[in-house]
Structures are given as structure tokens and as C-alpha cells.
Amino acid sequence: MHVDSLPKVSCPDSFAVCLSEPAFTLSGGMPAGGTFSGPGVTSNVFSPDVAQVGTHTITYRYEDGNGCINSCTFPLTVNPLPVVSCGNDTALCIDESAFMLYQGSPAGGIYSGTGVTQAGYFDPSLSGDGAFTITYTYTDLNGCTDSCDFQVTVYPLPQMTCPDDTGVCISDDPFALGGGLPLGGTYSGNGVSNGMFDPWHN
Numbered sequence: 001m002h003v004d005s006l007p008k009v010s011c012p013d014s015f016a017v018c019l020s021e022p023a024f025t026l027s028g029g030m031p032a033g034g035t036f037s038g039p040g041v042t043s044n045v046f047s048p049d050v051a052q053v054g055t056h057t058i059t060y061r062y063e064d065g066n067g068c069i070n071s072c073t074f075p076l077t078v079n080p081l082p083v084v085s086c087g088n089d090t091a092l093c094i095d096e097s098a099f100m101l102y103q104g105s106p107a108g109g110i111y112s113g114t115g116v117t118q119a120g121y122f123d124p125s126l127s128g129d130g131a132f133t134i135t136y137t138y139t140d141l142n143g144c145t146d147s148c149d150f151q152v153t154v155y156p157l158p159q160m161t162c163p164d165d166t167g168v169c170i171s172d173d174p175f176a177l178g179g180g181l182p183l184g185g186t187y188s189g190n191g192v193s194n195g196m197f198d199p200w201h202n
Contacts, residue, residue, distance in 0.1 A: 006070040007031065009062045016077035018144035023047040026058070029072075034062030038076075046076065053080045082106065082140040086150040093155050098123035101134070104148070109138030115152065122152055129156040158182060174198040 012028025023045050026036040036044045038058035040051025046058070056078065061071040087103025098121040101111045111120050113134040115127025122134070132154070137147040163179025174196045177187045191201045 006068050007062055007064040009034070009060065009070040009072050011058075011060045011072040011074040014075040014077070016079055016142065017046075017048050018079050018142065019048050019053055019081050020144070020146070021048050023050075029060035029062065031062055031064075034060050034071075036060055040078075048078045051076075051078050053078050079142040079144050081144050081146040082138050084109070084136065084138045084146045084148045086134075086136050086148040089151040089153070091153040091155065092124060093157065094124045094129050095157060096124055098125070101136075103150075104136035104138065106138055106140075109136050109147075111136055113152075115154070124154045127152075127154055129154045160185070168197075168199050170199045172199050174200075 010030045012026075017024075026041065026044050026046050029036065036046070036058055039056040040047045041058060042050075054077070055075050057073050058076045059071055059073050061069065063069045085105045087105070092099075098117070100119075100121050101116070102120075104111065111122075111134055114132045115122050115124065116134060117123055117126070130153070132152050133149050134152055135147050135149050137145060139145040161181040163177075168175075177192065177195055177197050180187070187195055187197075191198050193201075
């Protein structure tokens with residue numbers, strides 16, 4: 001009677017993936033041609049989002065031409081995505097200076113979007129007016145990446161009209177300035193106080 005030995009089987013080294021990675025075909029089991037099984041595995045394809053976060057035991061099973069079967073196992077870790085937050089939306093006027101974006105957490109990520117400079121500033125002179133979606137992207141020590149979005153709104157300057165030039169005599173009484181549009185603004189200059197012009201104090 002002949003007794004066949006079991007095939008010598010080896011598994012790939014343990015490795016880790018991020019939860020967001022797409023499904024992929026497992027490989028590295030020797031001899032080639034066997035099958036993988038375990039949490040998140042279907043037809044030799046591993047799906048991190050099915051397995052979920054944690055360290056999972058994957059089995060490689062090989063059957064040789066004599067019908068003898070052997071197997072081995074290896075750990076496959078699914079790392080979670082970093083928890084990323086963006087902070088509050090913000091708004092400013094188009095004539096304001098560029099400002100550093102800093103609300104993203106954890107610190108050390110990258111901002112991108114209209115009006116964002118390579119140095120991580122938002123510059124309204126680059127974006128123009130409007131509402132812009134800014135993305136903050138962070139990659140952790142495991143190489144796992146996640147992002148969040150927030151909005152920066154840039155307001156245009158109001159369209160203003162000044163009254164026509166006028167002339168008065170130095171002996172005239174103080175009078176209320178008017179004619180500037182839109183209504184509700186303030187006047188300033190020599191001889192002006194609380195919206196009144198006084199020729200004597202010009």
C-alpha cells in the first residue's frame with residue numbers, strides 16, 4: 001500500500017489594508033492553485049468592507065494531484081480610517097487678506113479646493129466671490145486616508161454710488177450729508193461729524 005505525503009503548503013506573510021480599499025484577489029499561497037477562505041473572502045477575493053476592522057485569520061487550502069490536502073493560515077488586518085473633522089464653515093469679503101486654514105483635525109492633513117494655495121492658505125483674490133467647497137484630507141500612520149468638506153463663502157464688495165460734488169459757502173449752516181447709495185453707510189472727512197458737514201470746521 002502506497003501512502004502519499006501531504007503537499008507542503010506555505011501562506012503569504014501577514015499584511016494590513018485600509019477599510020476603504022477595494023476588494024482584491026488574494027495571492028502568494030504556495031503551491032499556486034489553492035483556495036483562500038475566511039472572513040470577507042469570496043472566490044479568493046478579499047473585501048475589507050465585508051470583513052470590517054480587525055485582524056482576521058485567512059486560510060489557504062491546497063489539494064495536490066493525489067487528492068491529498070494541506071492548509072496554512074495567516075493574519076490579515078483591516079485598519080480603520082482616521083476620524084477626520086473640518087470645523088465650521090466660514091465667510092469673508094473678497095478684499096480681505098489670505099488666511100491660513102487650520103481647523104482640520106487631526107492636524108497635519110492637506111487642504112484642497114478653489115482659492116487654496118500650496119501653503120494651506122485660502123486667498124479670496126484667487127477664488128473670486130461665491131461659495132466654495134474645501135476638502136481636508138488626512139493620512140494616518142497606517143497609510144489610511146479619509147477626508148471631510150466644509151464651505152468658504154466669499155462675498156463681493158457692495159456696489160456704491162457717491163452723491164455729486166457740491167459747493168457751499170463757509171458761512172452756511174451745518175447740513176446733513178446724503179445721496180450715497182446704498183443707504184445706511186457713514187460719511188467721514190474734514191468737517192464731518194455724525195453725518196453732518198460743518199463748513200466752519202472744514
